[in-house]
Amino acid sequence: MNKAGFSQTHHEGLRIEVDALITHGLVVTMDDSSRILEDGAVAVNNGKIMAVGDTAALVSKYQGRKVLDAHRKLIMPGLINAHTHAPMNIFRGFADDLPLNEWLYDYIFPLETEFVNRDNVKLGTRLAIAEMLRSGTTTFNDMYYHIDEMAGIIDELGPRAILTDALVDLPAHNGKSLQEALQQVEEIIQTWKGHPRIQVGVAAHAPYTAKPKVYQAAKVLADKYGVLLHTHLSETRWEFDLILEKYGFTPVQHLENIGVLAPNLVIAHGIHLTREDMDLLARRDVGVAHNPQCNMKLANGTAPIPELLRLGVRIGIGTDGVASNNDLDLFDEIRSAALAQKLINSDPTVMDAKTVVEAITIGGARMLGLDNKIGSLEAGKQADIILVDLKQPHAWPNFNAYSLITYSLRGSDVDTVMVDGKILLDNRRLTTLNENDLYEEVHALSDRICSWQQQRTKSKPHPKA
Amino acid sequence: MNKAGFSQTHHEGLRIEVDALITHGLVVTMDDSSRILEDGAVAVNNGKIMAVGDTAALVSKYQGRKVLDAHRKLIMPGLINAHTHAPMNIFRGFADDLPLNEWLYDYIFPLETEFVNRDNVKLGTRLAIAEMLRSGTTTFNDMYYHIDEMAGIIDELGPRAILTDALVDLPAHNGKSLQEALQQVEEIIQTWKGHPRIQVGVAAHAPYTAKPKVYQAAKVLADKYGVLLHTHLSETRWEFDLILEKYGFTPVQHLENIGVLAPNLVIAHGIHLTREDMDLLARRDVGVAHNPQCNMKLANGTAPIPELLRLGVRIGIGTDGVASNNDLDLFDEIRSAALAQKLINSDPTVMDAKTVVEAITIGGARMLGLDNKIGSLEAGKQADIILVDLKQPHAWPNFNAYSLITYSLRGSDVDTVMVDGKILLDNRRLTTLNENDLYEEVHALSDRICSWQQQRTKSKPHPKA
Numbered sequence: 001m002n003k004a005g006f007s008q009t010h011h012e013g014l015r016i017e018v019d020a021l022i023t024h025g026l027v028v029t030m031d032d033s034s035r036i037l038e039d040g041a042v043a044v045n046n047g048k049i050m051a052v053g054d055t056a057a058l059v060s061k062y063q064g065r066k067v068l069d070a071h072r073k074l075i076m077p078g079l080i081n082a083h084t085h086a087p088m089n090i091f092r093g094f095a096d097d098l099p100l101n102e103w104l105y106d107y108i109f110p111l112e113t114e115f116v117n118r119d120n121v122k123l124g125t126r127l128a129i130a131e132m133l134r135s136g137t138t139t140f141n142d143m144y145y146h147i148d149e150m151a152g153i154i155d156e157l158g159p160r161a162i163l164t165d166a167l168v169d170l171p172a173h174n175g176k177s178l179q180e181a182l183q184q185v186e187e188i189i190q191t192w193k194g195h196p197r198i199q200v201g202v203a204a205h206a207p208y209t210a211k212p213k214v215y216q217a218a219k220v221l222a223d224k225y226g227v228l229l230h231t232h233l234s235e236t237r238w239e240f241d242l243i244l245e246k247y248g249f250t251p252v253q254h255l256e257n258i259g260v261l262a263p264n265l266v267i268a269h270g271i272h273l274t275r276e277d278m279d280l281l282a283r284r285d286v287g288v289a290h291n292p293q294c295n296m297k298l299a300n301g302t303a304p305i306p307e308l309l310r311l312g313v314r315i316g317i318g319t320d321g322v323a324s325n326n327d328l329d330l331f332d333e334i335r336s337a338a339l340a341q342k343l344i345n346s347d348p349t350v351m352d353a354k355t356v357v358e359a360i361t362i363g364g365a366r367m368l369g370l371d372n373k374i375g376s377l378e379a380g381k382q383a384d385i386i387l388v389d390l391k392q393p394h395a396w397p398n399f400n401a402y403s404l405i406t407y408s409l410r411g412s413d414v415d416t417v418m419v420d421g422k423i424l425l426d427n428r429r430l431t432t433l434n435e436n437d438l439y440e441e442v443h444a445l446s447d448r449i450c451s452w453q454q455q456r457t458k459s460k461p462h463p464k465a
Numbered sequence: 466m467n468k469a470g471f472s473q474t475h476h477e478g479l480r481i482e483v484d485a486l487i488t489h490g491l492v493v494t495m496d497d498s499s500r501i502l503e504d505g506a507v508a509v510n511n512g513k514i515m516a517v518g519d520t521a522a523l524v525s526k527y528q529g530r531k532v533l534d535a536h537r538k539l540i541m542p543g544l545i546n547a548h549t550h551a552p553m554n555i556f557r558g559f560a561d562d563l564p565l566n567e568w569l570y571d572y573i574f575p576l577e578t579e580f581v582n583r584d585n586v587k588l589g590t591r592l593a594i595a596e597m598l599r600s601g602t603t604t605f606n607d608m609y610y611h612i613d614e615m616a617g618i619i620d621e622l623g624p625r626a627i628l629t630d631a632l633v634d635l636p637a638h639n640g641k642s643l644q645e646a647l648q649q650v651e652e653i654i655q656t657w658k659g660h661p662r663i664q665v666g667v668a669a670h671a672p673y674t675a676k677p678k679v680y681q682a683a684k685v686l687a688d689k690y691g692v693l694l695h696t697h698l699s700e701t702r703w704e705f706d707l708i709l710e711k712y713g714f715t716p717v718q719h720l721e722n723i724g725v726l727a728p729n730l731v732i733a734h735g736i737h738l739t740r741e742d743m744d745l746l747a748r749r750d751v752g753v754a755h756n757p758q759c760n761m762k763l764a765n766g767t768a769p770i771p772e773l774l775r776l777g778v779r780i781g782i783g784t785d786g787v788a789s790n791n792d793l794d795l796f797d798e799i800r801s802a803a804l805a806q807k808l809i810n811s812d813p814t815v816m817d818a819k820t821v822v823e824a825i826t827i828g829g830a831r832m833l834g835l836d837n838k839i840g841s842l843e844a845g846k847q848a849d850i851i852l853v854d855l856k857q858p859h860a861w862p863n864f865n866a867y868s869l870i871t872y873s874l875r876g877s878d879v880d881t882v883m884v885d886g887k888i889l890l891d892n893r894r895l896t897t898l899n900e901n902d903l904y905e906e907v908h909a910l911s912d913r914i915c916s917w918q919q920q921r922t923k924s925k926p927h928p929k930a
Contacts, residue, residue: 072904092861093868097803097817131858296804297872299813326872327859332797338562339761339801340808348764352562393596394792394876396557396904397911403558407762407791411859412877439537439861446862 018045019421021064023055025075025387028401030361030376034354036401042075044383047196047421052377068416072391074401074409077376078138078160078384078419079330080364082316083230083268083289085144087124089131089322090115090445094453096326100236100298108323114452115445121146123441125153128328130433132159135329135411136386138419141266141289141318141368143203143230148188151198157432158424160384162368164203164230167214182217189225196420201228204260206235207243207251212258219260228264228368231255234277235269236300252277261286266367268318270308271301278304282311287367290359292337294320302340306350316364317356329411330360338406353402387416483510484886486529488520490540490852493866495826495841499819501866507540509848512661512886517842533881537856539866539874542841543603543625543849543884544795545829547781548695548733548754550609552589554596554787555580555910559918561791565701565763573788579917580910586611588906590618593793595898597624598890600794600876601851603883606731606754606783606833608668608695613653616663622897623889625849627833629668629695632679647682654690661885666693669725671700672708672716677723684725693729693833696720699742700734701765717742726751731832733783735773736766743769747776752832755824757802759785767805771815781829782821794876795825803871818867852881 020043027040029052041058043050051058095107121144132140139160144150147163154161165188167181176184189200202222204210210218215231222229234240234251243251252273255261261284268289270281281288290303309315317337319328334356341351365375374384388405390398392413398404417425424431485508492505494517506523508515516523560572586609597605604625609615612628619626630653632646641649654665667687669675675683680696687694699705699716708716717738720726726749733754735746746753755768774780782802784793799821806816830840839849853870855863857878863869882890889896 090862092864092873094862094864096865096868096872097814099814103813127858127861134858293800293804296808297813299807299811301811302808326868329859329875332800332875335758335797336801336804339758340805342764343761343767343805343809346764346766348568348762349562349564391900391904392877393592393599393900393903394794396592396907397555397559397914399557399559399911399915400561403561403791407561408557410794410797410875410877412857412875435856435858438858439856442861446864449862450864 015061015063018043018050018062018064020044020066020068021058021062022068022070022075022385022387023059025070025073026390026398026401027052027377028074028076028357028405029378030077030358031378040075042377042385044385044418044421047383049377049379049381049383049385051379068387070387072389073415074388074390074405075377076386076388076405077361077374078386078417079136079360080316080368080375081132081137081140081318081328081330081360082266082364082367083291083318083320084140084142084328085321086128086140086142087116087121087144087150089128089328090120090124090442090449091323092326094323094449096297100300103298110456111449115449116145118146118149120445122149122153123445125150126157126433126438127442128322129153129157129159130430130435130438131328133417133425133430134414135331136388136414136417137328137330138384138386138417139368139370139374141228141230141316147200148191151188151192151200154198155195158197158419158422160197160374160419162199162201162228162230164201164228166203166205167218168205168209169211169214178214178217182221186221189221189227193225199227201230203230206232206239207254208239215255215258215260219262222264228266229260229262230266230268232269233267234272237272240272250274250277252280256280256284264369266316268320269295269300269303271295271303273304278307278311278313281308282313285314287314287316289316289318289367290337291318291320292340293333294324296336296340298324302344305337306341306345309355314363314367315359316367317359331405331409331411334360334406353400353406357402357405383418383421385418386414388413389415480526480528483508483515483527483529485509485531485533486523486527487533487535487540487850487852488524490535490538491855491863491866492517492842493539493541493822493870494843495542495823496843505540507842507850509850509883509886512848514842514844514846514848514850516844533852535852537854538880539853539855539870540842541851541853541870542826542839543851543882544601544825545781545833545840546597546602546605546783546793546795546825547731547829547832548756548783548785549605549607549793550786551593551605551607551793552581552586552609552615554593554793555585555589555907556788557791559788559914561762565765568763575921576914580914581610583611583614585910587614587618588910590615591622591898591903592907593787594618594622594624595895595900595903596793598882598895599879600796601853601879601882602793602795603849603851604833604835604839606693606695606781612665613656616653616657616665619663620660623662623884623887625662625839625884627664627666627693627695629666629693631668631670632683633670633674634676634679643679643682647686651686654686654692658690664692666695668695671697671704672719673704680720680723680725684727687729691729693731694725694727695731695733697734698732699737702737705737715739715742717745721745721749729834731781733785734760734765734768736760736768738769743772743776743778746773747778750779752779752781754781754783754832755802756783756785757805758798759789761801761805763789767809770802770806771810774820779828779832780824781832782824796870796874796876799825799871818865818871822867822870848883848886850883851879853878854880
């Protein structure tokens with residue numbers, strides 16, 4: 001054995017064992033220095049990222065109990081969906097291209113009244129998690145019903161989420177008084193407190209469905225447990241005008257007046273904003289969840305994201321619910337985010353590729369107050385990591401990783417997903433979920449929805465017809 | 466043997482043998498009556514569609530030498546890309562989010578001067594065909610250089626295309642006089658005349674690069690051979706103002722004045738149009754190729770497609786070149802087409818799902834003058850058919866096929882593609898192309914492009930940096 005050989009053996013003996021070593025990938029870290037590694041590696045141990053660096057350096061230092069070869073793959077942080085209603089996917093494509101009020105009052109609300117129950121929320125949550133994992137989303141911020149059931153499914157299937165059940169004026173959807181509803185939310189918060197991946201937050205639905213006392217009670221509860229406060233705000237012109245008429249202030253200023261604007265608040269949409277509204281959001285450090293495809297599809301407009309970013313507002317990007325999107329693919333969503341802003345601002349330089357990639361990684365994490373745990377590939381953070389297969393004709397050539405992610409890649413290119421170091425999608429196979437069973441269940445439910453629709457309106461043609 | 470058994474055997478004996486029988490799929494025909502079959506089948510023989518109907522009916526009548534089970538798959542016509550520059554994909558992601566003039570003059574034109582040669586056009590065409598087939602595109606209308614080489618590749622690899630080499634003012638890119646350039650185009654037209662899948666058409670680049678005599682000569686040639694005339698028109702505000710100043714007329718009226726507007730003309734873009742322009746396009750039955758993502762990305766605006774459709778203008782949807790898109794996925798493109806129009810028109814009902822699906826199937830075929838051959842699944846048409854795998858979480862549930870195609874499906878969901886009855890993508894495997902070899906070639910070219918860029922501008926940072 002020559003000296004070099006000895007040295008190598010000696011060195012190997014000193015290598016640190018880690019749970020997993022991902023090697024030879026194009027690493028897009030999203031760290032503060034925007035480091036990109038052409039032949040990079042990530043060491044993962046005990047659910048956390050232990051090191052990020054050049055493959056040669058990491059291979060000499062770490063020995064992976066499992067080695068994932070990421071040659072011709074992109075390695076990046078798991079994506080963060082800033083605002084959704086995951087179980088609404090059971091209504092995907094049921095009512096599209098309709099006027100807003102008809103869509104909401106003639107289709108979505110009756111559908112929800114009839115079909116939102118514990119079983120269907122569980123089914124929708126499983127389907128949504130399958131879709132999210134398959135397209136690289138590891139964390140989502142949700143607002144829906146039966147969140148105790150959702151939490152159970154999320155616990156079992158492995159992603160990370162913030163769950164909120166929207167408080168509204170009486171009579172609430174669950175028939176409970178505000179006091180009862182608050183107590184129920186508090187119990188669910190307590191049940192899941194300390195869970196490594198699940199945070200139960202608090203939501204007030206929107207200023208047109210929740211009075212000031214509902215918002216204020218929600219804020220007290222969110223502050224008590226240090227959790228997120230989630231609402232819809234300034235989504236439609238109708239809402240903006242209504243709140244202005246009712247309270248004499250814009251929706252943002254109304255929430256300021258009742259003491260709700262604060263760093264733990266995330267507002268979904270924020271489309272119709274005055275200059276003062278924007279300044280106020282910046283001053284109070286409120287997070288904004290931008291949902292470009294839903295906003296375009298319902299013709300509500302597009303939020304002034306470039307201005308908000310200039311003011312330092314924390315921005316995330318979400319899909320909103322599938323009933324108004326109609327998918328949970330964040331690759332698709334950031335492409336729309338970039339393109340819509342360029343169109344509306346008549347400026348091809350706004351919302352560049354890096355900006356939108358930030359919004360679904362480290363920026364989204366900051367918006368949700370989770371940037372100490374996730375959002376970038378850095379030692380010490382949780383190992384929420386996705387591998388994207390670049391052996392696709394639409395991924396060649398690759399001159400700029402942010403451009404590739406934003407303008408060329410698709411959710412389906414994601415082939416491996418890890419959350420807290422656990423592999424949930426392994427070379428395109430979901431490890432915690434049987435998809436075929438799921439599809440048959442969804443198919444049976446969609447048959448029931450179609451029958452209900454036929455019964456409901458014999459005279460009214462189904463949109464399918 | 467009982468009577469029923471005898472009858473069955475007897476019946477089987479009478480079944481007509483066909484090359485392929487596709488069964489048990491959700492068939493979206495795009496025929497005049499918009500027929501959708503829940504458990505449908507398509508019989509294919511000699512490169513043509515022999516029958517479209519319920520699976521039970523077709524199985525009893527036809528026997529397929531090959532049977533493709535399309536259970537849980539969608540069967541639809543191959544998609545039609547109305548306007549692209551296929552080999553520009555070798556510049557994918559090289560220069561994004563830049564001001565229009567900087568993008569064009571500092572990046573794209575120098576890149577083209579340096580790297581557009583016969584070999585790279587062939588390489589780019591192969592890569593583009595791989596990407597198009599993988600995302601369900603079977604026909605594309607192209608304008609680029611070295612189209613004789615492109616035709617050779619297309620002949621070999623199997624898709625359908627209309628190819629044009631843009632005529633411009635002297636000095637042309639190939640150094641030839643107008644007469645020489647026309648002669649060259651005519652020779653290529655003659656070479657490929659009668660090819661079952663390739664039409665060589667004629668193009669004048671744009672009114673700011675081609676004088677009236679170029680347009681007129683192009684039209685004479687196109688008319689002589691009954692082929693398509695292709696141009697860029699009313700793409701930017703700059704062009705609109707320039708032509709107005711130079712000729713005293715809008716770009717559309719300028720082409721009317723010089724006698725070019727006719728049913729065999731396809732204009733790409735058509736964004737900046739007056740009411741009179743729109744009427745003129747309708748009256749002269751000119752086709753319009755809409756390119757929503759490119760138009761948004763370069764912040765050129767969005768064409769008034771709903772108005773043009775109301776006037777009866779034939780509309781197709783294209784991706785434009787990958788240097789300004791950055792992919793060739795028509796699923797993605799129609800989603801943007803629908804969403805952008807809803808946003809711009811503040812109306813969620815415009816550009817509904819069916820309208821945009823039509824634009825990449827039968828509508829696109831009409832625009833290209835190919836609707837007697839392709840664009841719908843109907844007996845007698847060429848067998849350009851795609852199968853889309855619905856066993857994906859984002860494809861469930863499915864209440865409306867057009868919504869599903871427009872708002873939920875992605876190019877990657879396409880698993881089988883047939884052109885003229887020949888299978889070019891077989892369960893996600895390309896049958897006429899080795900992708901891995903292709904990627905290594907593209908990788909080597911992209912290294913040369915990066916080196917050139919580093920040499921060219923030591924002081925100027927590469928967009929990647």
